[in-house]
Amino acid sequence: MSNLTKSYKQDKVTGNFDAIIIGSGLGGLTTAAFLAKEGKKVLVLEQHYTAGGFTHVFNRRGYEWDVGLHYIGEVNREQNDLTKMFKYVTDGNLKWAEMDPVYDKLFFGNEVYDFVAGPEEFKVELKKHFTASEDQEAIDKYVDLIYATQRSQKLYFAEKVLPVFLSNLFGNWMRKKALQQNKTTEEVLSGLTKNKKLIAVLTGQYGDYGLAPSKSSFMMHAMLVKHYMKGGNYPIGGASQIFETIAPVIQKTGGEIFTNAMVKEIIVKNNKAVGVRMIDGKEILAPIVVSNAGIVNTYKHLLPETERKEHNTDDMFKHVRPSVGHVCLYIGINKSNDELKLGKANYWIFPDNYDHDKNLDAFIANPDAELPVVYISFPSSKDPDWERRFPGKTTIEIISPAPFEWYQEWQDKRWKKRGAEYDALKEKFAQRLLETLYKKHPNLRGQIDFYEFSTPLSTQHFANYQYGELYGLDHTTERFNQKFLRVNTPVKNLFLTGQDVISCGIGGALFSGLLTAMAITKKNLLSRI
Ligand SMILES: Cc1cc2nc3c(=O)[nH]c(=O)nc-3n(C[C@H](O)[C@H](O)[C@H](O)COP(=O)(O)OP(=O)(O)OC[C@H]3O[C@@H](n4cnc5c(N)ncnc54)[C@H](O)[C@@H]3O)c2cc1C
Numbered sequence: 001m002s003n004l005t006k007s008y009k010q011d012k013v014t015g016n017f018d019a020i021i022i023g024s025g026l027g028g029l030t031t032a033a034f035l036a037k038e039g040k041k042v043l044v045l046e047q048h049y050t051a052g053g054f055t056h057v058f059n060r061r062g063y064e065w066d067v068g069l070h071y072i073g074e075v076n077r078e079q080n081d082l083t084k085m086f087k088y089v090t091d092g093n094l095k096w097a098e099m100d101p102v103y104d105k106l107f108f109g110n111e112v113y114d115f116v117a118g119p120e121e122f123k124v125e126l127k128k129h130f131t132a133s134e135d136q137e138a139i140d141k142y143v144d145l146i147y148a149t150q151r152s153q154k155l156y157f158a159e160k161v162l163p164v165f166l167s168n169l170f171g172n173w174m175r176k177k178a179l180q181q182n183k184t185t186e187e188v189l190s191g192l193t194k195n196k197k198l199i200a201v202l203t204g205q206y207g208d209y210g211l212a213p214s215k216s217s218f219m220m221h222a223m224l225v226k227h228y229m230k231g232g233n234y235p236i237g238g239a240s241q242i243f244e245t246i247a248p249v250i251q252k253t254g255g256e257i258f259t260n261a262m263v264k265e266i267i268v269k270n271n272k273a274v275g276v277r278m279i280d281g282k283e284i285l286a287p288i289v290v291s292n293a294g295i296v297n298t299y300k301h302l303l304p305e306t307e308r309k310e311h312n313t314d315d316m317f318k319h320v321r322p323s324v325g326h327v328c329l330y331i332g333i334n335k336s337n338d339e340l341k342l343g344k345a346n347y348w349i350f351p352d353n354y355d356h357d358k359n360l361d362a363f364i365a366n367p368d369a370e371l372p373v374v375y376i377s378f379p380s381s382k383d384p385d386w387e388r389r390f391p392g393k394t395t396i397e398i399i400s401p402a403p404f405e406w407y408q409e410w411q412d413k414r415w416k417k418r419g420a421e422y423d424a425l426k427e428k429f430a431q432r433l434l435e436t437l438y439k440k441h442p443n444l445r446g447q448i449d450f451y452e453f454s455t456p457l458s459t460q461h462f463a464n465y466q467y468g469e470l471y472g473l474d475h476t477t478e479r480f481n482q483k484f485l486r487v488n489t490p491v492k493n494l495f496l497t498g499q500d501v502i503s504c505g506i507g508g509a510l511f512s513g514l515l516t517a518m519a520i521t522k523k524n525l526l527s528r529i
Helices: 026-037 081-089 119-129 133-151 154-161 164-179 185-190 196-202 218-228 240-251 295-302 305-310 356-365 420-440 456-463 477-481 506-521
Strands: 019-022 042-045 057-060 063-066 096-098 102-108 111-116 233-235 256-259 263-269 272-278 283-285 289-291 326-333 346-350 374-377 394-401 448-454 494-496
Touching: 019 026, 019 272, 026 042, 026 081, 026 240, 026 506, 063 326, 063 394, 081 506, 102 196, 111 119, 119 133, 133 196, 133 218, 154 164, 154 506, 164 477, 185 196, 185 218, 218 477, 240 256, 263 295, 272 289, 289 295, 326 420, 326 456, 346 420, 356 394, 374 420, 394 420, 420 448, 494 506
Parallel strands: 019 042, 019 289, 042 256, 102 346, 289 494
Antiparallel strands: 057 063, 096 233, 102 111, 263 272, 272 283, 326 394, 326 448, 346 374, 374 394
């Protein structure tokens, strides 16, 4: 990565740029790459010491882990927009490996439900568990509804790129059809079936967007389920390949990517963004500024107070809120994937009462309650290049939700120096997650060579999400009603990109990059792909 980035601590930013992008998450990188393809010279400023946002990886003691990419759908089919977009922004250099046909395995007590790639295969497998004719009918209707809902969203998202005057004219009409399904996931599924078990299984991937069925918008649920319906994929060479293959495209037109480059403020003159001020006070000017730092950072911290007041940005936060935080246990084992045979499928492990809402509420009220969902990923098994890069080693990641408030009291202490009480809390949770893993793979007990536990403070520290939020803004019905979650802002030449514009997920972030670049260039860049 060294020749792809410069460090703001050591190198000076020199020369002129056509645009500055705050943050090197996938939305920022994609915006930059699309602009570079249009001949623009772009400067990407990333506060972390590694570029890539949630697609970055980190290493400890000879192991490597991804942080925010465990699987992605729809990238292995030539005709799909995501496939084409990734090809375009990486000059075709990013390669994907398909997971096995079973991409997600859901455990409710002793019952195991496999999510199998392909809508027909998905239905057939589920119907083995739900044999009553009304359940089978509900499964068919559900899959049809997922596709119909997703199709209805095209105009809704296209509206996000319109200038305000056009949005005022056509916006409501463009959003209307999609918003008909902006009900809670529970409400929509209850209209299809009264079988609570079936609803719990169909919403078993809720951890992919972070909200239980009674609180999430069905718009988000449908997007997510459809995204994985034809299976999961993993980048060959690991998640860092995303940055490594996009960065050269940005550099082709003279663009640069700086790490350790924390932007403090967006400089605005006469309601026009003209550059950024760094935390060391240095000003960098450019005619276009794009924020990939999330809505909370942008509208609460980066925009100067005068503009915040003028545009009432604080009012926006009456309608949206940060998503929940998460903990993750990163595990290294000194044995190869071949020896351990863990498989590629992700595990979703739930209590056996089939009630996600109740379980999540109980856990948030009491951290000692049963873990509402434990997600286990086996990244080294998914990457066909892993054995060449890390021979004889295996990695596992275990994730569970965790409110930021549980860890908040330590937020002002330094990373790795947060004290014995914090460390003890982490260790207690780490052991709970390990025990969950051993229940599924008893042979792993005694085999763990290394583990490290991250908390929402890690997300705050490394990704600058103020509340350690896992997925940016929560995907509630109220979120999808908001018109201000768009690429244009009330400040001229200031644009937004990233997961808060469309939705969380690699696909959402990638798509936001396309829309932002379209708004900046005023060209239909879809035709390029
Ligand atoms: C644990 C976890 C697992 C996930 N798993 C999956 C998965 O399997 N599949 C999937 O599709 N999606 C997954 N996601 C979601 C996906 O990773 C994200 O939705 C997506 O990567 C977000 O991209 P983004 O463009 O919004 O930017 P982000 O990746 O959020 O990056 C924003 C960047 O801005 C930088 N920044 C912030 N403030 C400043 C500042 N002031 N100055 C400079 N830089 C700044 C941050 O450091 C960060 O690098 C996961 C996320 C998490 C957290």
